Amino acid sequence: MKQVFVDSDLTRVSFARNLLEAEGIACFIQNENTRTLGPSIAGYSYTHLLDPALCILDDAQWEKAMELVTTHFHNEAAEGPEWRCGSCQETNPGAFDLCWNCGAERVA
Template sequence: MKKVYSANNLMEAQIVLDLLEHAYIPAQLFNQHAQSGMGEIPFTHAYPEVWVMRDADYERGKLVIEAYEKAPVATGTVHCPACGEENPANFQLCWKCGGGLEVALHQDHIRN
């Protein structure tokens, strides 16, 4: 196992975990409850961490995370092609069903 990401908060860590799993990279979240210990332990030790399960997936995982960090911030909404739920345009995965939104976002731009 290798640590691939340290997040600023639990929501960001969960997004990265979901993106990795969507890319078929098994990963695990650590320190999800450590922020309650802030003050007793160094704050850098309380950040949520995402670790890839297989060392061979480390480089590919870093590429997935790099793409996530470089993605432009989009405004507006997009409808999930899987369940039809409305999502913020900057989401890559549907908040309701976890389906990919890249295709829906692309189709919405073509229509506009």
Template sequence: MKRVHTAPTLLDAQLVVDALSSLGIASHIFNANAAGALGEVPFLQAQPEVWVVDDARAREAREVLADFLNVKPGAEKLCPRCGESNPGNFLSCWQCGNLLPD
């Protein structure tokens, strides 16, 4: 297993795991319950971490995350099927489920 991301919150870590899962990259969150230990352990050691199961897919996961995490707020994607506007970090249309262009 290799660490591919350190998230600021558990919610952010779950979004990353969901994005990787949608691409068939198995991953896990470590330190999911470490927030309760803040003060006893250093802050940086209590942040949620995303690790991929297959070491060979770690590089691919990092590349996917670089694109996923660098979407500018307010950027939008139009669905080619239904024409609905979607936030820029969505991989599929919220209305019809069709895959969105990159």
């Protein structure tokens, strides 16, 4: 088992899991439910050690998994600012090319 992607946003980790599963890479999300524990655990403040982490089961597929995740999460669009949908006016992350709310395409 190897970790391929960690993010404090479970939605992003779940999306990465879907990418890997679509390519036939068996994986799971570690710490999937730790956000429901609240702002502190046993008196300690939140730590990034509890962030959801995507792990693959077959270490031999690590390079392919990393390539898929890197392609989708480490690009300039993902680093860009949020944008507002022209159809429904919903705010979307810079990495999205389609509005998460109505599915309309991003207009440059």
